Amino acid sequence: MRRRGGPVPYLFLTPAVVLFTLFLALPIGYTAYLSLRGTKVTGLGLGKGARREVYVGFANLAAAIGDGELWAGWLRVLGYGAMVLVTMLGLALLFALLLDSAHVRLARFSRIAIFLPYAVPGVAATLLWGFLYLPSLSPAQGPLSALGGEVDLLGAGTVVFSMANVAVWGGVGFNMLVLYTTLRAVPRTYYEAARIDGASELAIALRVKIPILMPAIVLTTVFSLIATIQVFTEPTALRPLTNTISSTWSPLMKVYRDAFITGDLYSAAATSIVIAGIALVVSFGFLRVVRDRAFQER
């Protein structure tokens, strides 16, 4: 810790700094630059030099902010994200607390089974569930029609729930593991003391364990928020199975369409900036609110 070492620490950090510059700082700067540019067509737009890149200021950003299609995407992601975050983190917390409680049987099996979807790529997870949602294959179709309801799990009104289920399924195990390993690091004597004081298991979970978990819960929430705002894989991979998901279902899908299908890099860059801005504001806002509420006593 007290080692100085002259140029050595800088040499050791060179690979990380070079990679950071090339693949993080430079792309961010380039996105910001592109978002301020646009093409200007002169004459009939034919021939060499007819299309020029020009500075357009904040016009792209203004267009991105005023884009109704983008806001419709944000609304969809908002509803989807609220469902995913509450269900996924709630279940992760519940499972972690139950695993950590003393009298659970088959805890090891449950822990590994719940963690297993972490190893399933989002595309594969969406594909598995997507096939299970298909009326021709779905095991739910029999019981559902027996109850008198033909429910199309990929219909316009239901597809967002079906998609949220895929995200919850894929994410609950990882978050559970984070919370569970945090709990395991707590000395058992804490709980013994509470037990001697006559606290029930439930009281210990609510009054001792959840406060200890608070920083970990905040972190997992922020990471899940950032991931949810950028949702791309699940809706993209579900599109081939249903026609209820548009090519601009989520904001990131719109960026992809603008950049690689329509070929409008400038508005794609501007939309990226808006998404990044919202992601940062939401995560920092969340951190602030939580810090004020949860860590007041510290």
Place this chain on the structure above:
Amino acid sequence: MAATATRTRAAGAPGLAATVILLGGALYCLFPIAWVVVAATKSRAELFSTGTFAVGGGLLENLAGLAAYRDGVFWLWTLNTFLYAGAGALLSTGVSAISGYTLAKYRFPGRTLLFNLLIGGILVPAVVLAVPQYLLLSEAGLADTYWAVLLPQILSPYGIYLSRVYASAAVPDELLDAARIDGAGDLRVFGRVALPLMVPGMVTVFLFQFVAIWTNFLLPFIMLGDDRKFPLTVGLYTLLAAGANQPALYNLIITGAMVSLIPLIALCLTMQRHWRADLSGGAVKN
């Protein structure tokens, strides 16, 4: 240890409820995986006619169909994925280890700033990076090459963070001083003294990065055009996009999904002791 001692205590009613809830969660998580394993055994006719969990007799035929698909491109996707995830995670772990060690064990001007910069990368949404990364790499003539998928995934803010936490906990300063007094240079001290002590933590970093690269879809989806360079995620997506409206291709897609899951699930099961998600920091146990 404490858990095994307490587990022998009689499980009362609350314990039973907890067990039932956890088993419910386990079943929910295993259900689609169990389904795909069973569905991959069904022949084309059996897929739509037999019960959900009735084992069929078409597994070998399905595997043969998958192997024959576009001259065996599926196996190429599998190899590519191993290459991207293996090489990427190895390089990433190396960079994380030396960066984390340096940030934990050296004191130098700019240390906090560099740490915050490198860690701040966690917060940058992938979307801000993916499109310009593609443009810059295609400018450099590297788009649609293996490098385009490999290089951007070497830097791992989370890996550097974990390595720093681990190095401060597992590598005693006294040992470094002793090695130094014996005349070892900085690189030697790192490679021969610190790195061996950091191995358990670096296994965790490697596993996380391996899974992250293996499951990544957006980056290779954007970077690659030639389907012979695809990883499994993008390959599976193209299979799905090609065959979703043709029930005749369902067997192929399902079998492909099943085969693609085997390596990662095997890795997760064999390495499950090494998954330490010390995301919330500080609490590294040996």
